Structures are given as structure tokens and as C-alpha cells.
Amino acid sequence: MASPSNGRDPLEMVRGLPAGSEVEIRTSDGRSYRGTFLPSHELSGPRIVRLKLPSGYNIGVRVGPGDAIAILSRNGNGSGPGAAPPARSEPPQGSDGRPWVALLTTGGTIASRVDYRTGGVRPAKDEAEILSFYPNLEREGPVRVIPVLDRLSEEIAPADWTTIADRVAKTFTEGARGVVVAHGTDTLAYTAAALSFALRDLPGPVVLVGAQRSPDRPSSDGASNLQAATHVARTADLGEVVVLMHEGLSDTSFALHRGTRVRKMHSSRRDAFRTRNGPPLGRLKDQQLTLSADARPSAPGPLRLDPRLDPEASLLWFHPGLGPARAEQYVGGLRGVILAGTGLGHVSSLHLPWIRTAVARGVFVGMTTQCLEGSVDPFVYATGRELLRAGVTYLGDMLPETAYVKLLFGLGRYASASELRGFMLTDVAGEIAYRHPLEPPR
Amino acid sequence: MKAGLEVHQQLDTGKLFCRCPSELSETVLGEVTRQLRPTGGEDRAIDPAVAFEAERGRVFRYEATTSDCLVEADEEPPHELNPRALATALTVAALLHARPLDEIEVMRKIVIDGSNTSGFQRTALIAVDGRLDVGGRRYSIPAICLEEDAARKAGEGEGETRYRLDRLGIPLIEIATGPEITGGAEAREVAEEIGALLRSTRRVRRGIGTIREDLNISVPGGTRIEIKGVQELRLIQRYVETEEERQTHLLAVREELARRGAGRPDGAPEEVTHLLEGVATGPLRGLRERGAVAYALRLPGFGGLLKGARPEGERLGRELADHARTAGVRGLLHSDELPAHGLDEERVARLREHLRAGPLDAWVLVTAGRRPTAIAALERVRERAAAATLGVPPETRDPLPDGRSRYSRPLPGRDRMYPETDVPPIRTSEEELERIRGSLPEPPSAERARLAARYDLHAEVVRRLQQLDEVDRLEAMIGRGHPAATVARLLAQDLDAASEGLPTPHHLPTDEELEAILAALDRGLFAKEALPGLLRRLMEEGPPVEKVLTGAGLTPLSRGELEILADELVERNASLIAEKGERARSPLMGDLMREVRGRRDGKEVAEVLERALKRRLAAAGPGG
Numbered sequence A: 001m002a003s004p005s006n007g008r009d010p011l012e013m014v015r016g017l018p019a020g021s022e023v024e025i026r027t028s029d030g031r032s033y034r035g036t037f038l039p040s041h042e043l044s045g046p047r048i049v050r051l052k053l054p055s056g057y058n059i060g061v062r063v064g065p066g067d068a069i070a071i072l073s074r075n076g077n078g079s080g081p082g083a084a085p086p087a088r089s090e091p092p093q094g095s096d097g098r099p100w101v102a103l104l105t106t107g108g109t110i111a112s113r114v115d116y117r118t119g120g121v122r123p124a125k126d127e128a129e130i131l132s133f134y135p136n137l138e139r140e141g142p143v144r145v146i147p148v149l150d151r152l153s154e155e156i157a158p159a160d161w162t163t164i165a166d167r168v169a170k171t172f173t174e175g176a177r178g179v180v181v182a183h184g185t186d187t188l189a190y191t192a193a194a195l196s197f198a199l200r201d202l203p204g205p206v207v208l209v210g211a212q213r214s215p216d217r218p219s220s221d222g223a224s225n226l227q228a229a230t231h232v233a234r235t236a237d238l239g240e241v242v243v244l245m246h247e248g249l250s251d252t253s254f255a256l257h258r259g260t261r262v263r264k265m266h267s268s269r270r271d272a273f274r275t276r277n278g279p280p281l282g283r284l285k286d287q288q289l290t291l292s293a294d295a296r297p298s299a300p301g302p303l304r305l306d307p308r309l310d311p312e313a314s315l316l317w318f319h320p321g322l323g324p325a326r327a328e329q330y331v332g333g334l335r336g337v338i339l340a341g342t343g344l345g346h347v348s349s350l351h352l353p354w355i356r357t358a359v360a361r362g363v364f365v366g367m368t369t370q371c372l373e374g375s376v377d378p379f380v381y382a383t384g385r386e387l388l389r390a391g392v393t394y395l396g397d398m399l400p401e402t403a404y405v406k407l408l409f410g411l412g413r414y415a416s417a418s419e420l421r422g423f424m425l426t427d428v429a430g431e432i433a434y435r436h437p438l439e440p441p442r
Numbered sequence B: 001m002k003a004g005l006e007v008h009q010q011l012d013t014g015k016l017f018c019r020c021p022s023e024l025s026e027t028v029l030g031e032v033t034r035q036l037r038p039t040g041g042e043d044r045a046i047d048p049a050v051a052f053e054a055e056r057g058r059v060f061r062y063e064a065t066t067s068d069c070l071v072e073a074d075e076e077p078p079h080e081l082n083p084r085a086l087a088t089a090l091t092v093a094a095l096l097h098a099r100p101l102d103e104i105e106v107m108r109k110i111v112i113d114g115s116n117t118s119g120f121q122r123t124a125l126i127a128v129d130g131r132l133d134v135g136g137r138r139y140s141i142p143a144i145c146l147e148e149d150a151a152r153k154a155g156e157g158e159g160e161t162r163y164r165l166d167r168l169g170i171p172l173i174e175i176a177t178g179p180e181i182t183g184g185a186e187a188r189e190v191a192e193e194i195g196a197l198l199r200s201t202r203r204v205r206r207g208i209g210t211i212r213e214d215l216n217i218s219v220p221g222g223t224r225i226e227i228k229g230v231q232e233l234r235l236i237q238r239y240v241e242t243e244e245e246r247q248t249h250l251l252a253v254r255e256e257l258a259r260r261g262a263g264r265p266d267g268a269p270e271e272v273t274h275l276l277e278g279v280a281t282g283p284l285r286g287l288r289e290r291g292a293v294a295y296a297l298r299l300p301g302f303g304g305l306l307k308g309a310r311p312e313g314e315r316l317g318r319e320l321a322d323h324a325r326t327a328g329v330r331g332l333l334h335s336d337e338l339p340a341h342g343l344d345e346e347r348v349a350r351l352r353e354h355l356r357a358g359p360l361d362a363w364v365l366v367t368a369g370r371r372p373t374a375i376a377a378l379e380r381v382r383e384r385a386a387a388a389t390l391g392v393p394p395e396t397r398d399p400l401p402d403g404r405s406r407y408s409r410p411l412p413g414r415d416r417m418y419p420e421t422d423v424p425p426i427r428t429s430e431e432e433l434e435r436i437r438g439s440l441p442e443p444p445s446a447e448r449a450r451l452a453a454r455y456d457l458h459a460e461v462v463r464r465l466q467q468l469d470e471v472d473r474l475e476a477m478i479g480r481g482h483p484a485a486t487v488a489r490l491l492a493q494d495l496d497a498a499s500e501g502l503p504t505p506h507h508l509p510t511d512e513e514l515e516a517i518l519a520a521l522d523r524g525l526f527a528k529e530a531l532p533g534l535l536r537r538l539m540e541e542g543p544p545v546e547k548v549l550t551g552a553g554l555t556p557l558s559r560g561e562l563e564i565l566a567d568e569l570v571e572r573n574a575s576l577i578a579e580k581g582e583r584a585r586s587p588l589m590g591d592l593m594r595e596v597r598g599r600r601d602g603k604e605v606a607e608v609l610e611r612a613l614k615r616r617l618a619a620a621g622p623g624g
């Protein structure tokens, strides 16, 4: 038993101690706790030592300078709680002639597990670990797991879209029937839009899928989403980039959303993803896939890949109080900006001068609505007409995020303002709808 | 024998991880369908109890109600731990002299029977090393936890279980005692004392199902058995005693099996459908017509050991049947109970011969719609029989209403807990602990002493009232002028005695009705010995009390006497009537009822008073 009288801080005893070692803490007021040593929680208080008790509970004990810690046994192999799992199975490589689908992993909740060291979520280490999350994945046929990126969705940048698009194209070239892309949900819709613009004439479905609950939870939606996504990738006659997630709160039906028209509408619900300005592209319920009439069938090929983009553009959310000087400063140096304006597509008329200057300099200024649904229209109010005269391009019912992604590709492909403008106003991948059917009145 | 308790008490502080009310709801708004998958904890090992549930691959349907939100539906992360619930748990910890932890960490306890939408129950260890003194003995309280209650089961169907979400997330305080209880009566007493202590915080929910007990029981040479979810405190004694008998019996069976050299039964299940053709009665009648099959398994060396020591006692045969049921068959027949159930001597002999069962062998028989089900059931029987050669297998058991229990699943191990990463660790502050220690409620022992002294009651009577959760009612009724001794007796004994053997549901007397009876007693209408009889009559027949009293022949007040009393009352209040006119009726009615309560029907009293009042008003004349 280490004695507190030797003058050393008892916390020194556990510095660098491997997780899984057995320790006993004795406090100067007569308490004692015996358990398995755990690494500090990132939100633990000062001087807290974490233990797992024999009952399974974790506790935190504040260890003062007068208390004592004894190490009863030191964990040598580092395989205590929190250690990495053993690899479970070999990734399937051979497809023995049967149609196979690819699962591209990019990180995110669906391919993450809880890190018990820190309490946070960390991406899966390798294919074996991903297959260990989803043991039923190959029930319908071979799935080739291809790790592409290892990023949480908020860390995904435009350069990553290029990487993913390249890998999707290569995978089809290698003979995949369809491709599933597992992705974090926060920016899933941006990546879906990017793939929609980068990949044309798809010979099979590209299904982006995510999870709102991490796979270490028994209730994770990841397993059923992934099962549904591989089913669609394997069987659907579909040549589009789509997002597949829960349709409602039940694990029984899934909605397919066109990659350019989908938005994450809720921070936590399983059915967070919704198609805006129209019904979803399809639905999978009880293994039965229904696609809407305008779903694009698989192209006979060849697939065209054009991943060129220029990230020198941005998305600006107008709000009362946003001064023109600040906006001008923000846009300065960019080649284009998408405004998320109010209502039918407005910003304060105080912004007209810098917009005129920017457009004159060749900066593309596009207008979308920050309303959750609907189109912009410059002709209804005077401000709209003035913005139009100032050179703002009104982008119909295109979602602001989609317009931003599209602009990056447009900037990558076209040097002339008129060509770029033409590209932005053309429906390339289902991102613009000209007709908004009346939904049954609620 | 040794027993320990785990008491789970619901709190009425609002739910533990969201702002929903901690109340049940009858308003179902919709339904969500889910499946759960087993996952590993920190070391990815899957617990045996967890694997057992997963094997069943069930679909879960959840009824959403007005008492739940996205958190219960597992559609939103848990919010911060309810501070009022934590304060209540820390209060209980202080009452039990336990030491709160410096930093509390919320854990996930994997439960994939579907009763938690997330697949785990959130639980946190709040305090350790407490103690409780009951009846001159000291019990250790090693752990006090705060956890969320599970969804309540609303139904079960083919391959699916239905739950209602209203109960999910209601805070539970869990108090565990050490295994220091030595008998059934003692277990009940400790449970009741803990219940009284919890209620003293005034933050607990009341009523059936709001407090539940898990009993951990082992006899020397036996194993720890957990009987989970006892709701009727008065049955605790029975559960403990029955379990003691069961384990003792199973140990005797093991001795005998060892003496006979019996081991794990190793033969294959054999189809016996063809031997059961033409059975005219009982569960085996018309098997073929139903498309069912029968399979049997020989248990070498088990002959005579499947029936219990006494006819109604615990027996191995029932254990085998309970295990067979988990595979989806309805039950089993075993050789120790045959011939019976439509099988005559001759057919039993043929079965015995077919199975090559000797005089010291037993055999069991199951039927099922599908072959694999029957075979799976017999495999479970084989495992359970093999365990019998080793003694008492550790397991979780369900309490049954008759005081017995039934196998439900293997005992969970310790692997099924891992951290709830969505909730940060909670530091207990010295100021809050100080505040809690400074405003502790009166503990049951102190309350006992106070009430005994103040009302001159026996301490045991007060203890009984605490156990029955009747202290508030006692004080209220005494406060309204009824004699303490009578009220105490009524609440502590007479109500219980009166309901003994009555079918449920019966009428539960309201406070008002009880006080009407007490009023009649106070004025000497009947002797206190007649009280239980009157209460029983009230429970059987329901209100009004006047009818019950009349029925018992207790109406010394005649109609004429009532009229005289009414006239006198009106006379005495002449000036009030003059001033208020018709509006004097209501206060006068109150006065008159107080005088005649229990002796005449209330409606009749109102009628008589009305007439007296009318006469008076008429006599006074208009504007009088």
C-alpha cells in the first residue's frame, strides 16, 4: 500500500497506468474503493480517478494529496476495458461470379463505435471491424467493403467529394452492380449533391446511407439502413445518386431521396432526411421497392466522371442586421456566392452596391431561399427586381446547399460567366423542379 | 439460507432524462416498430443473458403516449440527469448513512428484451456503504442507484412484443441490501422499512407497481437465484420460503442423482407421434389431425426424481417444463406423472419400451406444430437435466401470483454495462450535500417515536401504519376529531382484516366513507368489535354508508326523530335563515349531516331539512 506520508502526490501512482489494472483508493476520511482503473473521461473533474467496480458501474473518486492509491495488479497486455477489439472476420474479396455490391466507407456514425477511453465516438478501424458491426450484411450476396476515408461528416471537404467520386467510378469499372456509400449524416446531403454532379450516366445505383444512432447501440438504425441500401444497390434499376434512410421512426420502411433534393431536417430523428419541394424518389417497405416515374433507370454506360471543382465559393445566409460591409468583406476574393435570401429571394437593398460591383468583377451571385421549401421569384417585389437588375441569378427551387455544391462544379468547369450562368440555370441532376404539384391539403 | 433485496421505487419528480411527466398514460398517439441487435460492451464480449434474448429475434412495437417524447422513442439524445431525482436519491443515501460518490457516471446496462427502446437501461451508482437497522438487526446497503424504468409490456404475439412507452424513463431509486436476510418474514420486514423510508422523502410515486423488489436467494450448497419484479410486498415472505424449499429439494435431487451415477442425458430426441394414435382425451388427443408431432427424451437415472417431495411442493419436472417452454412448446409430460392426461397404463408401458427406459430412468414428452420446435424444446430439457446433476443452476426467475416463481432466463453477468457517452459525468458538490443533509425528512424510526408519543400508540402499530403507507391518513383523521386509538386500529388492522379473502376488485372505502363509519362509532351506534364486519359489508356492497349501517340494523334514529332534529336546527338558526333565505340551506345541511351521519340516508336528510326550511320561510312570510 502506497503511503501518503512519502510526500508524493498519489495521482503520480496512476499516471501512465495501463487501463485494466486493478487499484485500490483509500481516502484520508476512511473510504476505500477497489476496482479496475479506467482512463480519464474528457469531461471529468480535476483530480478524479475513474474506476470500474466489480458490479460493472464506473465511478469517479476525487483523490486528494492526503489520500492513497495502491496498484494491486498492473495490466500488462493493455486488453482491459477500452482496448481495441480483436478482428473478427476476413473481408470478403472473391465474388465468385455472383453480382456484388461495394460498400465504400468514409467514416461517420454508421462506421463508428464508442471510444470508451474518451466517451466519444471514433471511426471504425478497418473492414473487419465494420463487418463485425453488421454481421448480416452479406445475407443477399457478396459485399466488398472498401475504406475510402476516415472522417466524421463535419470534417468532409470538397476535395473529399472528388476522392469519393473517383472511387465510385472505379468501383463500377471493376464490375460492381451498385455502390453504397456509408457517410456521416451531418453533411451527407452535400456529398450526395456533389456525387450527383460529378457522376453521369450511372450504370447502377449509388446509395448514400448513414445512421443517426451509432452501431454500438442495440437500437442503431445503421444496420437496417445499410441492409436496405445494399438491397437497393443490388436490385434496383436506377442510375442515380440517392440517399436512403428511415422513412419514419420504425425500422420497417425506408425512403429514397434524390441526391440533389434532400436535406437533413432534424438533428436526431431516424427519419431526419426529407426530399424538399416534392415527394421522395422511392420507398422500400418489406423488401418491396417502389420508384417514382421520373426516377432515372440505369444507363447502358459508359459512366462519365467529371470531378473538377473549384472551392472558391461560399454560401451566405442573409439575416436582419447583416451589414453590406461585412458581406462584401466575406465575399471578397471568392469567385462565386450563393445567397440564402428571405422569402422569395431577397436581401436588404443596402446590399445592392456591393452585389453590382462583385457581378461586374465576374463573381457569380446566385439567389436561393432560406425558407425550408419553395422557389425564389424576383418579379413579385421591387427588391427582387432590383437584385435581378444588379446581376443576381435566381435559382428557382434549388436548395441553397445544392446550389453551393453545383456552383463549385460550375466554377471547376467553366471559365466564362455566361457559360457558368447557363450551367447553373439548367437542370443537370434533378436539382431544379419547374412544377410543384399540389399536395393533398392537410 | 441467505437473501438480499433490491428495492426499486419510482419517483414522481418527472422523468430521468427528459422533461416528460413521471405518469402513466392511457392515450396512445401512435406506434413505432423496431428490432434490436446484440452489441458488445467495452471489450465487445456479448453477455450470455443478452445472447439469449437476441436469439429470439423479436419485433418490438412501441405505443407512443402523451407521457413520452423523442427521448423515450430513442429519437433524441438523453437530456441532463434530472436534478430533482438526483437530489431525492442523495436524500435517500443520507437517510441510509451511505457515502455519495465524488463523480457519478451514467452507465448503459444492455437489456434487449425490448423493454428499453435504446436496447439499454441507463443507470448510475449514486452512493455506497450504507446501512439500515430493522428490528434490532443491522443490514448493509452496499449500493444505491438511480436508473430509468423500462417500458411496460402491453402484449405479446407471435414473434413480437408490444410495449407502452409511458413508464420508460420514470426515475427509479434502487436500493440493494447485503445478503444478510435469513428468512422470509425478515425479508418482508426489511422491504417494508425501506419502502417507508423512501416514502418519507415525499417524492415517490404511490400505488401498485410503483415499488418493485428483486429477491436474491441462496441456501447453503445452492446458487444465487434472482426473483425479479415482485410487486406485492406481502408475498415476499412466500417467495423466499418457496425458493428455499425449491433449492433444498434440488440439492436433494442432486445427491440422489450422484448416488445413482446419473450424468448428462445423452440420447437423441425420438419421435413418438405414431405411439400416440387414438389417444381419446387430454393434451395428446388428435395429434395427427392437428398436424402436430410428439417427441420424447429419455433421462437415464432420473426415474422418480421429477416429482416433488410433496404433491404441491417444488419439483424438477416443473423446472424442465419451464425450460421447454422457452423453446415455444406449451409444456411437457414426464414419466413420473403418468399414467394420466389421457395416457393409460398400457400406452405408457409402450412408450417406456420404445424409449428403452429402465426402472430408474425417466422420460419426458413434448408436442409441437413443427419438428424443430419439439427438438429444440427437448434440447433445453437436456441442458436443464444436466444442470440438475450439478445442483441449482443460477438463473433469473419470474414471480407468480401464487407465491411460486418460474424460470425466465439465465442470470446476467457483469459484461452488460458500459458508459452512457451521451451524458457527461456528474460531480456531487459539497454545498448540495450539505443542503440535503440539513433538510432531511424525518426518518421512519423518528416518525414512529413521535407518533407513538403524541397519540399514545404502540410503536408496532405505528410501524404497521408506516408499512401500509397510512400515516398521512392517520394524522388527517385524528386532526378531524376522531379518537387516535380507533383510527389507528381501523387503518392498521380492521381494513386488512375486513378485506381478507374478498374477491378483487371490491369497493375500496374512501376517506369520507371511513369517517362516516367512525362518526357512527364515536356516537356509540355500535361497538368497535363490529367495525371489521361493517367495513367488509361496505367493501362487498359499496356505498352509501347509510345503507350499510341500515343493513346491519344500526338505525336507532327514526324518521320522526330526524324531523324533530331538523326543526330544532331551523329554530336555532332563525336569524341566519331570515338573513339568507334559501341560501341558508347548505350550511344547515352540513350541520345536520354531522349530527346524523351514518344513521339516516343523506338524501332523506336533505329532504327532511328542505321541508323544515320551507315551513320556516313560509311562516316568516314574504320579505320577513
Ligand SMILES: [Zn+2]
Pocket: B015, B018, B019, B020, B067, B068, B069, B070, B071, B072, B169
Ligand atoms: Zn420524454
